[in-house]
Structures are given as C-alpha cells and as structure tokens.
Amino acid sequence: MKTINNPSEKRWPKLAERSAIKQAKLMELVNTVFYDIRKKGDKALLKYARKFDGFAAEQFTVDAGTIAAAASSIPEQLKEAIGLAKRNIEKFHLSQQEQTLKVETSPGVVCWREARPIEKVGIYVPGGTAPLFSTVLMLAVPARIAGCSEIVLCTPPDKDGTVHPAILYAASLAGVTRVVVLGGIQAIGAMCFGTHSVPKVEKIFGPGNQYVMTAKHAAQYYGTAIDMPAGPSELVVVADSSCHPSFVAADLLSQAEHGPDSEVILLSDNKQVIREVNRELEIQLSNLPRQDIAEKALKNSRAIQFKDIDTCIRFSNLYAPEHLILAVENPVLRSREVTSAGSVFLGNYSCESAGDYASGTNHTLPTSGHARAYSGVSLDSFVKKITFQQLTEEGITSIGAAVETMAEAEALIAHKNAMTLRLEEVSKRFQSEQSQY
Structure with a gap:
C-alpha cells in the first residue's frame, strides 16, 4: 500500500474520497435497463441476464425441490457453522424488539408507537466469484423476525447458470419465500417494477457493486425504498504499537479480497507498525486464492501516518468507514471518540470477519462515507413505525x-x-x- 506521512487537514477530504465510475454513464445504463424491464418484463430480464450474467435459462425462479436438495450438497461442518451464525444473528436482532410504551402527553391525551412489518421485501445477494450466503442470513433472519410475509431473494448465477447450494441452504433455513436467479441492475429493476417471474417488493436490501448501488438509488425514484447506499466493501484499521501487525494485515486483506473496487486504509501513529503491516501484506497476499483481486484493491488503498491516535480517529470519522477496527490500547475507551462508522471492532481479537459471519451483528452496512448519516441494517429496517393517539x-x-x-x-x-x-x-x-x- 502507498504510505502517506502526516497529511495536512486540507488534504483530508481528498484522501477520504472513494474511487467511482462516472455516475452519469452508470445512471444512463440503469435507466435503459429499467425502461426495458417496465415495458417488456421477463423478456427484458432474459435479455440482460444473457448479456450481463451469461445465463440463458428461461426459468428465473428456483424450484422448491432444488432448494431442498441443496442441503445434501453442504458439508456438515458448514451446516453447523451456518446454524451457529443464524442463532447469533437471531439473538442480536431479537434484542432489538421494542415494547409498546404509551405516554400521556397531556391529561386525556395518550400517544404511542407500534411497529408493523414491511410486507414484501427484496434481498440482493452478490454471487459469482464469492457466493455470499452469509448475506442471506443477515437479511432474511431479521426480515422473518419482523414478520415480513414475502422475502424475495435475487442472486446472480454461477458460470453454469445455477445458484450455489450454500445460498439455497441458507435461504431455506432463514425463511426466504422465493429465490430468483438474477444479478446486477436487472435484479434490482425486477424487484422494483415486478414481472411475471419476480414479485414487486416494497423495499430492497443488500450490498453490491457500483452498478447495483446506482440501480438501488434509481429504484427510489419509482417508489421502492432501499436499506441504504451499500456499495464496494471498505475497512479502516487504526493501529498503534500494541497491535499485532499480522492480524492487521489479515484484516486488510479480508476486505481487499471482496473485489477490485474494495478499499482498505491503515491509520497509525507509528512508522514501524506501517512497515511491519506492509511486510505482512506481501507475505499473506502471496498465499491467497483471490490474490489478483486483492492486489487490485490494494492499489486503491493506502497507509497514513498521523502524529497521534486522536488524529487517526478524527480522520476516520471524516472518512466514515463501513468497518472500523481499533487495534489500539484501551479500545473501549477510544471507541467513545468514534462518531461515524458502520460497525466497530474493538481490540486485537475483534476481527472484522467475526461480524461478517457469526458474532450476531449485521454486516449490511453503509459505505462511501454514508455512515455519517446512515445506520447498518437492523430489525428496524424491516418495519414501519406507526404512531397512534387517543383523545378523551x-x-x-x-x-x-x-x-x-x-x-x-x-x-x-x-x-x-x-x-x-x-x-x-x-x-x-x-x-x-x-x-x-
């Protein structure tokens, strides 16, 4: 990673910028695809599935038999791991349920608020090179707890046009009601407008690349809500001399391997820490199956040395990362200084991958600086809060x-x-x- 030493605050906004495809071109493509889907329905989906996914099957919906059979293709160890993750995600999200509290604001005036589920929700799960079955759990489990009656999952196919069995198994376990083999812009468009094969939903959830994120933004103009702006993965690690450089390097690579457009940043007050982490990056990178992807992501990434950890955290708050690791002394105390981040991991043993899979927190988080105003997915994301009042x-x-x-x-x-x-x-x-x- 490129190293930057003590940049002035005037440079911070530029350093906090994310690389991006030109939005005008992206939006033009999204509008074209959306127009076709509105006019031609499944015919348009088939056209774009062939063009973008390389998938030519006429049937988009995965049948119940295929979903049920997926369990036999999953190793028992993976089933147990998925089961543990599901239980922890359930525990954490069940704790977010609110009790109805009635308040008498004036004599004879009683007000309260109740949650109602969003009836039809859509879940986008990236697939292709990395079948993110963990995202199925992160989205479908709280949707089921909230009481959503229809949970539609869209995911791009493998090279042979099928869905990875772990995604199907997780979908069955978490309560997904329909699995659709569609990726990218066309998947978001299908859930936004509805077709013969894909039901129209009221809110769309899930991470994705910049094409997916732009499509989600566009869906809002047609009356379909979205969870948040959630694009390419990103991670900031704030590390001092108490960190384990090998841990830090592993954490940075864990996000870099998501995709070439991922971005990771190391912030430290210690030049030696940066040197050791860079050395570990070279060692660990050479052993990764997704080395090429991680290398491309590292080209968009950087290490920045500041004069102290206070300044590191101030820069992190400006950057507003999706994930933030505080590999520093007294991380719980330091966490009080954090004002903008999707999810925070405290101390040397709190690796970001724990949150990605099995700690129980949700890994669908705001990216591209949107953590300054958005929260990650929670149980609240799947409900509407309706206020009531009764006057005597x-x-x-x-x-x-x-x-x-x-x-x-x-x-x-x-x-x-x-x-x-x-x-x-x-x-x-x-x-x-x-x-x-």
Missing part, C-alpha cells in the same frame, strides 16, 4: 385551545374548525350535566 373529552379540553390558536395563526381554518366543533360538543355536554344538578 378531557384531552380535547386540555389541548384544544392551543390547537385552535396555532391553526388560526397558520390560516388553516378547517384545522381550527375540526377542534372547535369538538370543544363545543364537550362544552354542551358539560353544561347539560351541570344543569341536572
């Missing part, structure tokens, strides 16, 4: 005058009348009751 006669009396005054000040007289009529009714009833005594 006492409630009308306690806030009625304030409502009338505010409505009149805004020149919204029908708003005022809606309250005035009720106040008059309450007043008449009160006077009637008083006259009986």
Whole structure:
C-alpha cells in the first residue's frame, strides 16, 4: 500500500474520497435497463441476464425441490457453522424488539408507537466469484423476525447458470419465500417494477457493486425504498504499537479480497507498525486464492501516518468507514471518540470477519462515507413505525385551545374548525350535566 506521512487537514477530504465510475454513464445504463424491464418484463430480464450474467435459462425462479436438495450438497461442518451464525444473528436482532410504551402527553391525551412489518421485501445477494450466503442470513433472519410475509431473494448465477447450494441452504433455513436467479441492475429493476417471474417488493436490501448501488438509488425514484447506499466493501484499521501487525494485515486483506473496487486504509501513529503491516501484506497476499483481486484493491488503498491516535480517529470519522477496527490500547475507551462508522471492532481479537459471519451483528452496512448519516441494517429496517393517539373529552379540553390558536395563526381554518366543533360538543355536554344538578 502507498504510505502517506502526516497529511495536512486540507488534504483530508481528498484522501477520504472513494474511487467511482462516472455516475452519469452508470445512471444512463440503469435507466435503459429499467425502461426495458417496465415495458417488456421477463423478456427484458432474459435479455440482460444473457448479456450481463451469461445465463440463458428461461426459468428465473428456483424450484422448491432444488432448494431442498441443496442441503445434501453442504458439508456438515458448514451446516453447523451456518446454524451457529443464524442463532447469533437471531439473538442480536431479537434484542432489538421494542415494547409498546404509551405516554400521556397531556391529561386525556395518550400517544404511542407500534411497529408493523414491511410486507414484501427484496434481498440482493452478490454471487459469482464469492457466493455470499452469509448475506442471506443477515437479511432474511431479521426480515422473518419482523414478520415480513414475502422475502424475495435475487442472486446472480454461477458460470453454469445455477445458484450455489450454500445460498439455497441458507435461504431455506432463514425463511426466504422465493429465490430468483438474477444479478446486477436487472435484479434490482425486477424487484422494483415486478414481472411475471419476480414479485414487486416494497423495499430492497443488500450490498453490491457500483452498478447495483446506482440501480438501488434509481429504484427510489419509482417508489421502492432501499436499506441504504451499500456499495464496494471498505475497512479502516487504526493501529498503534500494541497491535499485532499480522492480524492487521489479515484484516486488510479480508476486505481487499471482496473485489477490485474494495478499499482498505491503515491509520497509525507509528512508522514501524506501517512497515511491519506492509511486510505482512506481501507475505499473506502471496498465499491467497483471490490474490489478483486483492492486489487490485490494494492499489486503491493506502497507509497514513498521523502524529497521534486522536488524529487517526478524527480522520476516520471524516472518512466514515463501513468497518472500523481499533487495534489500539484501551479500545473501549477510544471507541467513545468514534462518531461515524458502520460497525466497530474493538481490540486485537475483534476481527472484522467475526461480524461478517457469526458474532450476531449485521454486516449490511453503509459505505462511501454514508455512515455519517446512515445506520447498518437492523430489525428496524424491516418495519414501519406507526404512531397512534387517543383523545378523551378531557384531552380535547386540555389541548384544544392551543390547537385552535396555532391553526388560526397558520390560516388553516378547517384545522381550527375540526377542534372547535369538538370543544363545543364537550362544552354542551358539560353544561347539560351541570344543569341536572
């Protein structure tokens, strides 16, 4: 990785920029694909599946028999690992369920909020060179806990046009209701508009490359919600002299191997740490099956030396990484300084891959600096929060005058009348009751 020494703060915004394909060209392609899908449905899906996925089958939906048979193709050790991960993800996301809390804001005015599931959700799971069955668990498990009635999974095919059995097994285990063999822009378009083979969904989840991310952005213009901007993987490691350079290098490579457009950054106050990590990168890289991919990602990556760890964390907050590892002394104390990150890993033994698979936290996280404003996927991502209020006669009396005054000040007289009529009714009833005594 290229090393940069003590850059001035004026350079920080430039150093925090991500490399990107020109958005105008990307959006033009997305709009073309979306237009075809809206007009031609499955015929358009077949056209783009052949063009982009190299997949020519007429049937996009994976049948139940194929999904059930996938279990026999999975080694028992992997099944056990997937089962452990699923249980931990369930535990963590079940803990996010909220109890309904009713609040009396004024006498006779009771307000509360309740969660309702988003009925139809779509899950995009990257496949191809790396079948990310872990993403199936991360998205389908909380969707099922939330009570989503339809969970549609789209994933690109292998070279032979099939879906990796581990993805199918995880889908069955996690409660996915339909598996569709589609990747890229056409998958997002299919879930956005709906076709004969692919149901229209209300919200689309999942990571992907810049084509997928741009398609998700475009889907919002057509009324389909998305989880967040989630593009190429990224990781920042803040490391001081207490770190294990071999651990740090392994963590950096674990993200670099995701794809050539991934980005990893090492921040340190120690020149020797940077040297040792770079040395470990060379050693470990040579033994990776995805060496070529990781090497390309490292070309987009860098090591930056700052004067102290405080400055490292300040730069990290500006960068707002998807993943952040604090391989420093007193990492829990230091974590209080973190203001922007998708998910944070504390100490030398908290490797990022634990969160990717089995610790229980969700690995679908905001990238490209969006962690400054977005959170990662949680149980809340799969529900709507609806507010309720109930006013009694006492409630009308306690806030009625304030409502009338505010409505009149805004020149919204029908708003005022809606309250005035009720106040008059309450007043008449009160006077009637008083006259009986």
